[in-house]
Amino acid sequence: MAAIGNWQASPVQALSQAESRLQAGRQAGCPGRSWRPSPGKLDRVSGVLALASIGALRARRANKVALAAARPQGVLQPEWAAALRSGKAPRSSGDGSIGPGSGPLRFDLIGGPSEGESELMLYLSDIDFTGTVPAVQFPSLVDSFELWRCTLPAEDRKTGFAELARAVEEWLRQQVAEGRRVVLVGDGFGGLLALAVALQLGRALKGLVLVNPATGLVQKPWQSLGALPVKPLAELLQGAPAVGGQASFEHGLGDLIVKAATSAAGFRSAALAARSGTLDFRLRAWLRDGWEAVSCDLRRPASRTSLPATLLTFSKEDALLPSSSEAGELRGLLSERCLTGRLQVKELESRSHEPLASDIDFAKIVKESPIFAYKDPVTGYEFPSLEELEEGSQSVERIASVVSPVFCSFDPSSPSLRSFGLAGVPTPAEAGDRPVLLVGNHQIGGLDLGPLVREFLVTRGVVARGLAYPGAMRRMTTDQGPSQFQTFGAVPVSPRNIFKLLQQGEMVLLFPGGVREALHGPGEAYKLFWPSKTDFVRVAARFDALVVPFAGVGADDNVQVLANSRELRSKAEELLPFMARSQPKSGGLMPVSESLEAGMSVPFMAPPLSLATQSSPGIGDRFYFSFGKPVDLKDVSPKDKSACKKAYASIRKAVEQELEWLQQARLEDPFRDLLRRQLFERVASIEPSMRRIPEGPLEGQVVRTYANRAPSFPVEDLPPPQTDSVSDEDEE
Template sequence: MAAAGTCFLPGVSSPLFRREPPQLHGKLNPARTQSMSPRFAMSVDRVPATLVAAEKGNTVELKREEGGAEEIDKRWEEKEEKQRRSGWKEYLEQATDLIVGDGGPPRWFSPLECGSRLDNSPLMLFLPGIDGLGLGLISHHQKLGRIFDLWCLHIPVADRTSFTDLVKLVETTVRSEYQRSPNRPIYLVGESLGGCLALAVAARNGDIDLVLILANPASSFSKSQLQLLIPLLEALPDSFSPALPSILSLTAGDPLRMVLDNFVKGLPLQNTARELIEDFTTFSSSLPVLADILPKETLLWKLKMFKSASDYANSRLYAIKAQTLILCSGNDQLLPSQQEGKKLYKLLPNCQLREFDDSGHFLLLQEGSIDLVTILKGASYYRRGKYLDYVSDFIPPTPYEAKEVIQSNSLITAVTSAVMLSTLEDGTIVKGLAGIPSEGPVLFVGYHMLLGLELVPLVSRILLERDILVRGIAHPMIFRKEKNGRLPEVSSFDTFRIMGAVPVAPSNLFKLLSSKSHVLLYPGGMREALHRKGEEYKLFWPEQSEFVRMAARFGAKIVPFGAVGEDDLGEVVFDYDDLMKIPYFKSEIENLTKEAMPLRADASGEVANQQVHLPGILPKVPGRFYYYFGKPIETKGRKQELKDREKSQELYFEVKSEVERCIAYLKEKRESDPYRSILSRLLYQATHGFTSDIPTFEI
């Protein structure tokens, strides 16, 4: 990593910071606003070229660095895993360098790791928690630095700026940057105390496009036993300085509890002290650093600020209209964060909630389990303009993220043991996916299995074998939910959005094809995925061609495909017709469908019956999934021809007939597959190795 010069802090020489940051994009002049003292520095490192598509904002084939795909994937995963697991260790190392000779007023800095980034990247301001150092995102710096202009607020240990003055400082920066880029959102990431700061700034600046990311916000301080530490610290003699950090640095585990118990024996603070050390002892090996970060006077000042900050933020919640994402821990020993997260979720109008049941108070430093960029991708909270564009704002998953998503669905992949067939340009059917076009735009058009079970193996195999990310056109219920609604939580579909799903809309199909993406489309939609008894492999497509002329406009190749195997996993025994005969279920279905924003309401026939319900399914001994991708249909050069309604309708029926032919072919051929049953597949793997490819029928 390139770094030069010295830290601006008096008497400190550190490779972490530089006196004057480079003038990237012409907006880093520290003298621009009074609230900005000289910032630390920005790295000049380049963005790793593992995913070139990420820099361009499109979804074409995921191109890799030189050196071989497997080698690059391994290097990238090791690098990303190292970043994710550095957490506390790196925090404490850099904190030691930062606080030596620290002085002066609060100011912004930009981490060295944050160098090259996407064009028009939004500004992200990190507002720290009780420590005030501004290093709370340290394990996220590199990934955030690729897609954000990241600034972190540093509050020196000896600084005694009041909460209201901190609000004004952040507000000055927000307003200055808003005037420079009024069409670009500004992200406020607030951790603990910083969460109150973010809420306060948002309440005072409703006219600015702010996105709040709140990690265990301290707006719940009045409900926390942590406030009982204030009288304890006030009662400590000055000779006991630096107070609690000194106590915590004595030892860890049970001996520490004994010392603390003896010290506060008989006081109502005993449980509070115990809970406090649950989070602090995570990094007990370096606890002496806490004595410098939080001496008695500073800790007492910060705890009193917690109270004023909480009161200030709570009294202004009604004024907050900003888009908000709340991250709350279920094992926070300092604040009742999970309860507070649910409270804020109900009160704030434009809000989503993500819960982390096993995480403690220091959520963003949680080793190995929390990745802020991945969370933002999954929640669809990354945008570079006033409105989210699901195509231009999409950041393709890194190999590590894709691997995590695929592994989270490994059970269905293993159980179904998918067979993939494709068709070459000369019409030859081959095993594997060699017949799938490498260059986009490509439009996959096929049959939607029961509950969409075919999606996971299909997208995973194309990504693993061809390094192609398929963007799915999905139902809007995956992207929005009424707060008091009965649909599944939006967080249930985070992995879909990480992998590039977009809401069904002509404009999104237009953008995807114009960006040369590989797009997955199911004309039958929910009517196929939630079909009735006896309707397996029956297509429910609209009468009019909805995608042919769009494909022709961009010269996209249409790849019809069939998928079978749903009837080898389960059988529908209680369907929509049965449910509608029961008044309770009928009312539930009507309410769910209305909440999910009905599609094709102006259409006729069965395809318009996109009712949201869950059929009763009787499981079977698992069979196998089969996919057959037909010969790509070329539309390039046929734009004028397919403007004619009759011509486009002919091609539409040709695609539909090809999908039905692919399904019929698979239904016939699977009868001769000796490994159609999971029992025969398990026996084969037991004798040939569990990583071996399982044979299938002869083509």
């Protein structure tokens, strides 16, 4: 939809002097037409709108200076260069039409770089479908892209949404088949059309850019355009220049114009309705039918409707439609279909529904988006700065201040073979630049992840790169940059990512039970739900990795799992057999997370009825982690299935032994009691809350958001974990 409250001005056409208001309206008009407002009902509106000529004059002059200084290297087509000089939109040449099958739809080349290969950018405009609104952006866009627009005759009342989408998809498929890298841009209604086409083409496109898309999730655009006084407004707006530009009114006058224009539903929509009489048709056959078609595609599984790298932009204060809320609703649907890190949602400082008609640097925004500036989460990872570590540590401390985590690791000199701290866990540097794979159980809700990763960063100066469920990674992504998951090294679990991490010699954190353990059902606390296959051992053996088995307890005791969605559905299917249906496989995940193949199950949880004590679980139960003796896979051949199977069984058995040892050891911890521990940590402890990093890239730096903890069990007085040999039954 078009901007309201923003007067459209030519980007380079300057006025030599401020003529009378009516004469300014005539000069801006289309050839052969005169601006004759009807008497009576137009007097007030014409008076308000005529005041805009002063601001429009200033905007034209400013735009002229900006474009003169830019000196673009791209080359505009002659008709577009003339249009920018005259302020009149060029007629569609139709040179890019794909033939009779496209009907009246035309594809016009606007311009492109003078030298070398470039990506192709197709611009799909708003409900006017002229492709002229963002003309002020064209000189900078043709520096980097071969820029095309899609147009339709203004009087067309036959071409529906399905025909539009089919023609655009066919044209783009032809470009992709010729080896072109295509970026599809949709503005307003064009955003809805672009999304429909992108859902069909998927990642055959290089990128998708949506600008204030009229997808109708929050408010259907046609619902806000009820009974329009389009005829009188159109008579006023017939004098609007066809080529873009925007006068900004932010100092009083703008508010008046915005309110006046808002009540009349919009700038371009009203002009379109009066000039060609097609607004009602386009609201029905384009917007309404388009959203119904797109919503059907969005109801399909995300795995069947993938999207390329996507940039979703919206105006901060859109005066026409709630674009900010729309983007918020749309973000979740897009993130499910984009690869992790390939969706960016960007807020534009604009009050217009047509932000591209302003002086924003749209070309730069696109170039800095994940479409072009994407970093591989494995090879492109950068160690967090001290500021980022402090921010993440502060978030973890909210949990740690309640659960006071305790860490133990293998120590051959201790009677219990364990000592406090992580000194017994070798880092890749200590292992001779070999990868280190930490393998353990996952606790409810993944609450164990934050304290684990922070402890390695602060006490060992190394990042434990977590392999996370892709859905969690997408939900944790933020608009302003990488999430804390990504900042602290997590990557989506996949065969490629675990291979690349181990290949790089990283420390990798793996929970073979995946979300099946993190979202377990009632009575399943501290049980392993590992896959039957040994693939992670085979991959680790390929790179001579050290595997460190570990266990964690405490998180599962802070909640009561009453039921899970899988059990409830199973019971419902027994009573109502028609509810039974096959669960779609998640696909794309390696066997380390094969438990996902049975479908996601969400636990229904409640807090315990009592506080934690030394002998019984409850609210505030303490977290305990223990890392066992490393398993060296240097002498294990990844092709030897029997050796890999034995190593796998040994690692799993070691994790189970660590679980048993921790559950017994915590009974000897007097500070497992929540009230006693909180009293000690908050009152008796007067030491400052800080920790100095002993090694790594941040060696010597001080983390000030790491509080002191209460003592724990007498680790040296405890018996060591059992070291039963692996039986043949365990290897089955």
